[in-house]
Amino acid sequence: MQVNWSYLSKLSQTIPFQAVYNAEMPKRLALLIAFAAIVTAALYLFINYRRGSARTLQTFAFLRDPASRPDLRMINGTQCDSAPFIFPTDGLVGFIWDDSFRPGHRHQGIDIFAGTDVGVTPVVAAYPGYLSRELGWKSSVIIRVPNDPLQAGRQIWVYYTHMANPQGNSFISPDFPAGTSEVYVEAGTLLGYQGNYSGDPNNPVGVHLHVSVVKDDGFGRFTNELEIENTYDPSPYFGLPLNAYENTDTIPMCE
Ligand SMILES: [Zn+2]
Numbered sequence: 659m660q661v662n663w664s665y666l667s668k669l670s671q672t673i674p675f676q677a678v679y680n681a682e683m684p685k686r687l688a689l690l691i692a693f694a695a696i697v698t699a700a701l702y703l704f705i706n707y708r709r710g711s712a713r714t715l716q717t718f719a720f721l722r723d724p725a726s727r728p729d730l731r732m733i734n735g736t737q738c739d740s741a742p743f744i745f746p747t748d749g750l751v752g753f754i755w756d757d758s759f760r761p762g763h764r765h766q767g768i769d770i771f772a773g774t775d776v777g778v779t780p781v782v783a784a785y786p787g788y789l790s791r792e793l794g795w796k797s798s799v800i801i802r803v804p805n806d807p808l809q810a811g812r813q814i815w816v817y818y819t820h821m822a823n824p825q826g827n828s829f830i831s832p833d834f835p836a837g838t839s840e841v842y843v844e845a846g847t848l849l850g851y852q853g854n855y856s857g858d859p860n861n862p863v864g865v866h867l868h869v870s871v872v873k874d875d876g877f878g879r880f881t882n883e884l885e886i887e888n889t890y891d892p893s894p895y896f897g898l899p900l901n902a903y904e905n906t907d908t909i910p911m912c913e
Pocket residue numbers: 753765767768769868869
């Protein structure tokens with residue numbers, strides 16, 4: 659094949675390919691990347707903040723005037739249908755499993771708001787098991803359930819927290835002092851009272867109980883409850899719609 663060198667050299671002069679590539683393409687590419695990043699961020703925020711936003715508005719309305727919505731409160735001891743757990747306190751379920759409070763955050767349990775002052779609203783065991791309270795625990799207890807009622811042979815743990823005032827004065831029952839280990843309790847046993855302890859006296863949380871169903875590490879110990887991967891969706895345990903992806907906007911009630 660004959661190569662027409664003069665044609666090729668003319669072509670390279672008429673189309674300044676290098677110049678177009680260097681100046682225009684990266685600019686367009688950068689714009690495209692920036693656009694894609696904005697769309698991704700917007701989608702992320704939309705998904706995270708949309709999930710549960712209607713429920714959050716109802717929760718705040720309830721907390722401003724708890725007497726206004728008695729129909730949204732669940733009652734201590736209630737058992738929904740044939741669910742294995744009883745409801746462990748009085749109040750409105752304001753935040754549920756896998757709700758997000760900020761980008762990247764995933765709530766590992768459920769938050770039940772009494773709408774009362776601290777130290778007033780009782781908290782009881784949702785299911786029988788063996789209660790422990792570690793030495794440093796001011797507001798928390800954990801109950802080992804050797805035989806998961808939903809999966810025979812599996813051990814799970816049920817964690818209850820925020821049972822103290824902002825300064826860390828405990829509202830846990832004197833039956834379970836810090837250092838308590840493996841004390842058997844029946845469902846309905848008084849564990850303590852709802853509080854607002856957050857660990858920071860200047861920033862207490864709203865008065866509520868946080869409950870979560872925690873995975874075992876396979877060696878008879880509970881895993882780190884702060885990671886959602888270490889918890890189970892509590893919905894089937896309580897017989898309530900407690901999964902934020904399945905229940906995006908209602909306050910959970912027995913069906
Ligand atoms: Zn919580």
